[in-house]
Structure formats: structure tokens, C-alpha cells
Amino acid sequence: xxxxxxxxxxxxxxxxxxxxxxxxxxxxxxxxxxxxxxxxxxxxxxxxxxxxxxxxxxxxxxxxxxxxxxxxxxxxxxxxxxxxxxxxxxxxxxxxxxxxxxxxxxxxxxxxxxxxxxxxxxxxxxxxxxxxxxxxxxxxxxxxxxxxxxxxxxxxxxxxxxxxxxxxxxxxxxxxxxxxxxxxxxxxxxxxxxxxxxxxxxxxxxxxxxxxxxxxxxxxxxxxxxxxxxxxxxxxxxxxxxxxxxxxxxxxxxxxxxxxx
Numbered sequence: 025x026x027x028x029x030x031x032x033x034x035x036x037x038x039x040x041x042x043x044x045x046x047x048x049x050x051x052x053x054x055x056x057x058x059x060x061x062x063x064x065x066x067x068x069x070x071x072x073x074x075x076x077x078x079x080x081x082x083x084x085x086x087x088x089x090x091x092x093x094x095x096x097x098x099x100x101x102x103x104x105x106x107x108x109x110x111x112x113x114x115x116x117x118x119x120x121x122x123x124x125x126x127x128x129x130x131x132x133x134x135x136x137x138x139x140x141x142x143x144x145x146x147x148x149x150x151x152x153x154x155x156x157x158x159x160x161x162x163x164x165x166x167x168x169x170x171x172x173x174x175x176x177x178x179x180x181x182x183x184x185x186x187x188x189x190x191x192x193x194x195x196x197x198x199x200x201x202x203x204x205x206x207x208x209x210x211x212x213x214x215x216x217x218x219x220x221x222x223x224x225x226x227x228x229x230x231x232x233x234x235x236x237x238x239x240x241x242x243x244x245x246x247x248x249x250x251x252x253x254x255x256x257x258x259x260x261x262x263x264x265x266x267x268x269x270x271x272x273x274x275x276x277x278x279x280x281x282x283x284x285x
Contacts, residue, residue, distance in 0.1 A: 051193070053202040055131050055154075055178035059191035062128045064259050065103065067093050071279045072261075078272030086111050088276070092187060094127060101127040105184040117141040123184040130188050132181035134160070135207045150207035154178045157207055168208060175203055175212030182206040189252070190259040194219050194236045213243055225253050225263060228280040233262055 053059075069092075074085040089108045094101060102124055109119040122136045132152035139146050148168035149160040155178050159171035180188060182204040192200055198219050205212040220239045227233040235253040242250060250266035261278065268274035 049197050050199045050201060053180075053192065053200055055180055055203075056126075056129050058128055059130060059188075060193035061259060062191045064190050065092060065187055069281075069285050070260065071282070072276045073279055074274070074276045076268045076272040076274055083272075086116065087279070090184075090186065102133070103127040103130070103187075105187050107183070121183050123181055125181065125184065130180060130184070130191065132179070135181055135183055137208070148208055152179065152181060155212075157205055157212075171208060173205070173211065175205060177203050179212050180204045186261045189217070189238065189254065189261065192259075194238075194254065194256075194259060196221050196236075215243060216240060220251075222256070223253060227255075227262060228278050235262055 070090050072088045072090075074088055075082050076085065087110045089110075091106045091108075093104045093106070095104060096102070103126075105121075105123045105125070107121040107123075109117075111117045111119075118140045120138045122134075123132070124134045125132050134149070134151055136147065136149045138148075146167050147163075147165050148171075149163045149166045150157050150168060150171065151160050155175045157171075157173050157179065159168040160166055161169045163169065180202055183206055185204070196219055200217045201214055203212060203214050217238055217240045220237045223235050223237045224232045225235055233253075234256045236256060236259070238252040238254060239249050240252075241248070247269070248267040250264065252261055253263045254261055263278065264274075264276040266274045
């Protein structure tokens with residue numbers, strides 16, 4: 025399950041256009057299906073501040089950077105999402121995640137996680153192959169080389185979730201259902217994400233942005249509903265809120281771009 029404390033080297037390309045199954049207001053998104061709004065995903069970096077609110081006080085968790093780039097390998101166009109979590113405070117840990125997918129479908133290929141704390145870095149590298157996720161055995165520094173898990177159907181990588189959401193055909197009342205997995209965490213499962221409506225919220229510069237409002241319970245209704253706001257024009261995530269349990273109310277909000285972005 026994707027929590028609030030935080031969404032094979034060669035993969036065959038489908039020969040036929042596929043195939044999100046539309047059953048009225050529910051869209052089942054299949055791995056390998058061309059994503060309807062893939063053109064919205066652009067190279068660049070977005071940064072988010074994550075914090076919790078409790079009893080009127082705000083406590084920073086970290087700053088989360090997400091950088092999208094495209095590359096060509098063996099004649100295939102791929103998309104890479106490099107994420108960096110800068111821990112808050114002088115003793116905060118630093119986590120990096122590097123996700124490689126097929127461009128246009130987000131069919132996952134590899135996922136590498138590196139976590140550094142107190143001068144020690146641990147690395148976990150995974151390979152996606154349809155419904156299976158395994159540790160990359162021939163990577164020397166891989167602490168997850170013996171890992172293996174399988175779902176009941178081909179899996180999306182949960183780690184680059186915002187970039188996946190950005191490419192879905194959002195419309196009020198539509199629910200998207202897909203099988204996703206965050207490598208090394210829990211088990212694969214199907215999740216539902218519903219476009220509950222529209223809303224206008226303040227963007228990083230304070231100006232209002234017309235947004236799609238997405239909701240999900242991440243298959244854990246006991247933790248309440250998470251809400252996410254995506255700009256209608258770009259479908260980039262602007263804000264996310266949810267219940268952080270005893271820690272309070274969780275917020276992730278987009279920061280203004282930096283000079284070098």
C-alpha cells in the first residue's frame with residue numbers, strides 16, 4: 025500500500041493498441057495500454073513540501089523532488105522519474121528512487137532505491153516483468169537481490185504515481201482501477217482512484233488553479249480518504265491531503281520552481 029510517509033531490462037511492445045477497459049464510469053487501466061494523455065508528461069522537476077498539522081502546529085517532514093526525463097534505449101523511448109526526499113532537520117535521512125518505464129504506457133522496467141543515513145547507504149534494485157517483481161541479482165550492491173513477488177496480473181510501479189496519474193483521461197465521475205506495487209513494500213493489489221469533481225485551489229504563487237479532485241482510500245478505509253488536486257491544464261499534482269493518524273493531518277504541496285529548473 026502507498027503510505028502517507030511517503031505511488032525486466034527488455035519488455036515486449038504490444039502489437040495492438042490496447043486497451044483500457046471502459047465499463048461506464050469505471051476505467052480499468054491495463055499495463056502496456058497507451059495512456060490517453062501521455063503527451064502531458066514533460067521533462068522537468070517539481071518539488072513538494074510535505075508536512076503534518078496537529079493542534080494548529082505545522083511540522084515539516086521533508087522536501088520531495090521529482091524529475092522527469094526521456095531517453096532512447098535499443099530503439100525504444102523510455103521515461104525516467106528520479107525522486108529525491110531531503111529529510112527535514114540536520115539528522116534527516118536522504119532517499120532516492122529511480123524509476124524506468126516505457127514512455128507512453130508507463131509499463132515499468134526497473135526501480136532502484138537508495139537510502140542514506142549517518143554515512144551509510146543501502147540500495148534495493150528491482151526488475152518488473154509483467155506480474156512479477158524480482159531483485160536484480162547481478163547488481164553487486166543490491167540488498168534486495170533475492171527478492172521475488174508476483175501479483176495476479178501485470179503490475180504498474182506505484183513509485184512514480186503522480187506521473188502515471190498525470191497521463192490518465194481525468195473527467196468528473198470517472199474511477200480508474202489498476203494493479204500497482206511499490207517494490208519491497210507489502211503486496212501487489214488493485215487500487216481505485218476516483219475523480220470526485222472539480223475545485224479551485226491556490227497554486228504555488230497564490231493564484232487560483234482550476235483542478236480535478238481525485239480521492240482514494242489506498243485500500244485502507246480505516247485511515248480515511250486521501251484527496252489530491254491536479255491542475256486541469258497539465259494534470260500535474262498541486263496538492264495532496266490525508267490523515268496521518270496520531271501525527272495529525274498530512275499535507276503535500278507544490279513549491280515554486282527554482283532558478284535552475
